[in-house]
Amino acid sequence: MNKLLAEEMYYLMVLGRAFEYAAKENYMKGNVSGFLHLDIGQEGFSVAAIKAFEKGDIFSTYREHIMAMARGIEPKAVMAELFGKATGVSGGKGGSMHLFEPSRFFYGGDAIVGGHIPNAVGCAYARDLQGSEDGVMVIFGDGTTNGGAFFESLNIAATHKLPLLFLCENNEYAIGTNIKRAAPFREQAKKAEPYMLTYEVDGMDAEAVYKTVREAQKNIQEGHGPVFIEAFTCRYEGHSVSDSNAYRSTQEMNHCKAKDPIKRFKKELQEKWLCSEDEIQTIEQKAQKTVEEAVEYAQNSPEPQPNVLFENVFYEERKNVVS
Amino acid sequence: MNKLLAEEMYYLMVLGRAFEYAAKENYMKGNVSGFLHLDIGQEGFSVAAIKAFEKGDIFSTYREHIMAMARGIEPKAVMAELFGKATGVSGGKGGSMHLFEPSRFFYGGDAIVGGHIPNAVGCAYARDLQGSEDGVMVIFGDGTTNGGAFFESLNIAATHKLPLLFLCENNEYAIGTNIKRAAPFREQAKKAEPYMLTYEVDGMDAEAVYKTVREAQKNIQEGHGPVFIEAFTCRYEGHSVSDSNAYRSTQEMNHCKAKDPIKRFKKELQEKWLCSEDEIQTIEQKAQKTVEEAVEYAQNSPEPQPNVLFENVFYEERKNVVS
Amino acid sequence: MLYREALNRAIDEVMSVDETVVTLGEDVGLYGGSFRVTEGLVEKYGEKRVIDTPIAELSIVGNAVGMAIGGLRPIAELMTGNFSLLAFDQIINHMAKLRYMSNGKLTLPMVVRFPQGVSKQLAAQHSESYEQMLSAVPGLRVLSVNDVNYAYHALKYAILSDDPVVFIEHELLYNKKGEVDFTQELDPFKARIAKEGSDITIVSYLKMLDDVMLAVPEIEKELGCSCEVIDLCSLNPIDYATLSKSIEKTSRLVMVEEDHKTGGYGTQIIAWAAEEMFYALDAAPLRLAGEDVPIPYNRKLELASIPTPESIAQKVIEWGRKNDV
Amino acid sequence: MLYREALNRAIDEVMSVDETVVTLGEDVGLYGGSFRVTEGLVEKYGEKRVIDTPIAELSIVGNAVGMAIGGLRPIAELMTGNFSLLAFDQIINHMAKLRYMSNGKLTLPMVVRFPQGVSKQLAAQHSESYEQMLSAVPGLRVLSVNDVNYAYHALKYAILSDDPVVFIEHELLYNKKGEVDFTQELDPFKARIAKEGSDITIVSYLKMLDDVMLAVPEIEKELGCSCEVIDLCSLNPIDYATLSKSIEKTSRLVMVEEDHKTGGYGTQIIAWAAEEMFYALDAAPLRLAGEDVPIPYNRKLELASIPTPESIAQKVIEWGRKNDV
Numbered sequence A, B: 001m002n003k004l005l006a007e008e009m010y011y012l013m014v015l016g017r018a019f020e021y022a023a024k025e026n027y028m029k030g031n032v033s034g035f036l037h038l039d040i041g042q043e044g045f046s047v048a049a050i051k052a053f054e055k056g057d058i059f060s061t062y063r064e065h066i067m068a069m070a071r072g073i074e075p076k077a078v079m080a081e082l083f084g085k086a087t088g089v090s091g092g093k094g095g096s097m098h099l100f101e102p103s104r105f106f107y108g109g110d111a112i113v114g115g116h117i118p119n120a121v122g123c124a125y126a127r128d129l130q131g132s133e134d135g136v137m138v139i140f141g142d143g144t145t146n147g148g149a150f151f152e153s154l155n156i157a158a159t160h161k162l163p164l165l166f167l168c169e170n171n172e173y174a175i176g177t178n179i180k181r182a183a184p185f186r187e188q189a190k191k192a193e194p195y196m197l198t199y200e201v202d203g204m205d206a207e208a209v210y211k212t213v214r215e216a217q218k219n220i221q222e223g224h225g226p227v228f229i230e231a232f233t234c235r236y237e238g239h240s241v242s243d244s245n246a247y248r249s250t251q252e253m254n255h256c257k258a259k260d261p262i263k264r265f266k267k268e269l270q271e272k273w274l275c276s277e278d279e280i281q282t283i284e285q286k287a288q289k290t291v292e293e294a295v296e297y298a299q300n301s302p303e304p305q306p307n308v309l310f311e312n313v314f315y316e317e318r319k320n321v322v323s
Numbered sequence C, D: 001m002l003y004r005e006a007l008n009r010a011i012d013e014v015m016s017v018d019e020t021v022v023t024l025g026e027d028v029g030l031y032g033g034s035f036r037v038t039e040g041l042v043e044k045y046g047e048k049r050v051i052d053t054p055i056a057e058l059s060i061v062g063n064a065v066g067m068a069i070g071g072l073r074p075i076a077e078l079m080t081g082n083f084s085l086l087a088f089d090q091i092i093n094h095m096a097k098l099r100y101m102s103n104g105k106l107t108l109p110m111v112v113r114f115p116q117g118v119s120k121q122l123a124a125q126h127s128e129s130y131e132q133m134l135s136a137v138p139g140l141r142v143l144s145v146n147d148v149n150y151a152y153h154a155l156k157y158a159i160l161s162d163d164p165v166v167f168i169e170h171e172l173l174y175n176k177k178g179e180v181d182f183t184q185e186l187d188p189f190k191a192r193i194a195k196e197g198s199d200i201t202i203v204s205y206l207k208m209l210d211d212v213m214l215a216v217p218e219i220e221k222e223l224g225c226s227c228e229v230i231d232l233c234s235l236n237p238i239d240y241a242t243l244s245k246s247i248e249k250t251s252r253l254v255m256v257e258e259d260h261k262t263g264g265y266g267t268q269i270i271a272w273a274a275e276e277m278f279y280a281l282d283a284a285p286l287r288l289a290g291e292d293v294p295i296p297y298n299r300k301l302e303l304a305s306i307p308t309p310e311s312i313a314q315k316v317i318e319w320g321r322k323n324d325v
């Protein structure tokens, strides 16, 4: 990491948090609808992971706004998607859970828990066959490590020594169910141990996440096969905007928020990279402004045309009646 | 084990082998059809496991003729089922892969690889709730340990500390695919290690299998939760009667057959339990006769009545038109 | 009483008298259920009978099958029908077939319940309807009721029945209000005449039935006719007797559903009518259904992808005019 | 050339010219494929392009989806359609929807192929037909051909197409003999007129079409009429143009399929005809399909559970007499 990158990461974290609050606000206003999963509290993890995995393909879950932006997708295109507008990254057809940008090797947003993991395995297979070095990263939560798709993927990736980085964001909850009630232990890396190299990392420490992902990608690039990283994080909000978060006590929430990744990284910026208060404020203001512009852009963007409903069901637009 | 049991086990093994050859012969004659998976070479394993798991529920795969008989289902009812006759254990509706006898707590024959494992987990849950002690045993092959149903079950059984014995029959092949080409290692117990106590045992050694299953069941009865046993075996025939077995060399087959479980157990009978040649011959003849009678019975049994086609789709026979 | 409260009441009542009844699913316990159908049950019956499961749909149904074999009466909840696809092997190859394959030796008293359909902007992976697939499986009963009173009675029946039942709900019905008559004896396999009429038989079910009812006044006004509206309630078996009686009276048939037009559930109703009621029909039947597209996120597109009260009224009126109704 | 050889040839040809084409599935490589469709390919193209997978159907399809995203053209083989249920989430929620949800940013050039149907005494978990479910999914093309020549051309088309295709085969067709015209240009989405005729339109597909052809001589003799037999070939989209032309000529429609009567694939054909061809029909259409029971093992019961040439002839003749054909 260098100062430039550190500043960029800080920018993305602050941007991410502001973006999420803006999304929530616009959900309350009725501009955004459907399921809206906020990444507040996990910005350090999301930004660091994506920036560390510089090149290569990324498959993520539905909690992916910040990851998408860290991968270079325009905040306004993400916000417009949340607004369901034609200018959204998925043309308003996908919404919050489905942000796709193949030109940035980001295959976003799957809303089936675990469903994207076999896809990532297949993509890693393709990269391997094509002789590409960078591999594939797949991100998922602790609740995902109890489902068949995850397990099958561990086995296949290990059998074929695929260039695949499994990145588990363990925030200890799947909606309202604590991981200890859905698995026999808290640490999900244990499940991967028979198959591959595993790492555990404090997901509230962006620098640590960054380093671990870098190391893991290097391992993959050197042809040692798949790697598993588990990052312990904490989401500050409910599972989605419609979840009241009643299953976590104030005490638990306070404990969790005390580890704030943005505050922590800011301190690093100041102490390690010697950023001045001014420099930091400039970054924060820029982030704030970008979010405001994104909301404005989304607000002013047109709705999709009605005929869009029938487009892109298929690549070849073939009429039902052929002859 | 005592002499009586050893003799019974030997009887069941010899019976099993003779039964399987008779089934094959009748398949060639056209009396038996569909998929016919023979258990030849694995008789020691199948008989010992079932006899050791004295009480409790058993869920098995499609390779279950010998297990069914070891559980006390009449050989003639099994053979009649293979013949598709009304007197078959499943009334001719199930065939070789679907032998069910709830009165013996045998829920036999599932033809979906891994499909019966979640069912066994559910049954173990029921037994736990009901306060029954004996638990449940589920038997499956090495090829089954790569599928989602298996993994999900490990996790759930361990989370709830269910009284469940996972018994893996590792004959190294899933049809024509060697386990080392479908998993990163040969020993499938490794996959269970993060979740529960595991054992490995030579599946060609009936006595060892017997002891291991006994010990495992004791563990379960004491409330320590699920256990995993892996038994290394060898099937002498192709995957099913229609498989030519061309993917295994003569050398591999010879090596495999040298460990014959029946010969080995016979020696034990003689040396450890001091059975005379006469006693052994009597057993073998009885087994042979039982199989012959089973074939005759199956042959002479009636076909199911045509109306049986519509019976037992539902428990409550409710007409489609209600009013 | 709300629809979801009626369901809760049905489960609660049965659990209180029959201790073999258990319910399992993601967040059904401590969390109270995603749609609050199981609210309060874990406090009453404990974590051993109200079981929070991991996110493993194949196992949720697969475990329920095993519980039923082991002597329990499980009610498995899937968060939405969209995730039921992960459990299709257990639903179709196990839950539906084990009784038949065992020649009746096994009995599977179990319920799989889930909500489905277009709610509000949940996008393509959270908005589908799967009754056409599940109603085509021999060995399954499929109940899917619109009415609050029926919700109570049908679910209670399903739990107490010794057969496997798929009980399909709709996300937009949970807060529907209605009266429950607890003393009634109600056959959930009998279709409900939601409205009597003499000129057009309109068949529907689940949430779409409400939209049909909203469309009816305009249809009747514009066409100067009277509509009979039938709520199927049971999607398999189908109460053909009630349907044929109505069609004999009206000579005209309209089927309205939320599922896609190609291959949707209603094809069974229309195909049956074409085969069995052909000579009773005075006009080509009409089938209104969703477009053949995945459900999009944008609200306008989403609403354009399924029938609405307005589009139902418009299309039935158009059809009525063309067919001299 | 045998049907399975025609499929093998199609895959082989495309693999030889396009190195992005890979095929994966259980035992497709060293073993040569359960039904020998992939025989010889691993020797030619190596284990990296002819991939033996573990028994993990969800992953087989899910990996194929990821391969397609990554720029390959995967052909995923499932041993039978019965196991496709384990992959329904990947087929329906991913393969079919990713293009739409991404507004066309993702393209999924992939094929999922499997055999299905009643073979010989494979019992309930190995004998089902799943085209009704998969043909109802927007975003999937479903091809299912009866003819050897079509098998070659349709599979080649499917592999080269940039859209996801489900290619459904039948266990009893693999050894069917036929000529392949390699130079032909053939549109696999156009229905095939298997036999011209003027009085009854009989629609079928896959294996059942052969049974229809066996039944036709007796039907024609007994009813003194001439049958037109149409092989659908593409189950989605449906070639309605060919169907309507035929029905306009014959005024009578019979649909024959192996799937169950309730909710089977043919309901779509009959429902379409009832809606769109009602006034062209002189008689109630007839739909012959399997019984609403899981498929039993016993051979006699098994044959009684699905249409056979004899039962087809008998039922069409009966219907013809009743309806003045």
Ligand SMILES: Cc1ncc(C[n+]2csc(CCOP(=O)(O)OP(=O)(O)O)c2C)c(N)n1
Binding pocket: A063, A111, A112, A113, A114, A140, A141, A142, A143, A144, A145, A169, A171, A173, A174, A175, A239, C026, C055, C057, C079, C083, C086
């Ligand atoms: C197959 C499937 N089952 C259930 C759901 C409903 N659901 C959405 S997110 C979620 C929890 C996932 O938790 P986790 O993997 O820990 O991710 P987190 O939300 O904590 O980031 C559940 C149960 C779903 N989307 N897909």
Ligand SMILES: Cc1ncc(C[n+]2csc(CCOP(=O)(O)OP(=O)(O)O)c2C)c(N)n1
Binding pocket: B063, B111, B112, B113, B114, B140, B141, B142, B143, B144, B145, B169, B171, B173, B174, B175, B239, D026, D055, D057, D079, D083, D086
């Ligand atoms: C879900 C599913 N996929 C594929 C098959 C086809 N199949 C039947 S048995 C088998 C191999 C199973 O191997 P293993 O688990 O090792 O058991 P074994 O036959 O060696 O006893 C396969 C692939 C199936 N029946 N079910």
Ligand SMILES: [Mg+2]
Binding pocket: A141, A142, A143, A169, A170, A171, A172, A173, A174, A175
């Ligand atoms: Mg989580």
Ligand SMILES: [Mg+2]
Binding pocket: B141, B142, B143, B169, B170, B171, B172, B173, B174, B175
């Ligand atoms: Mg094996």
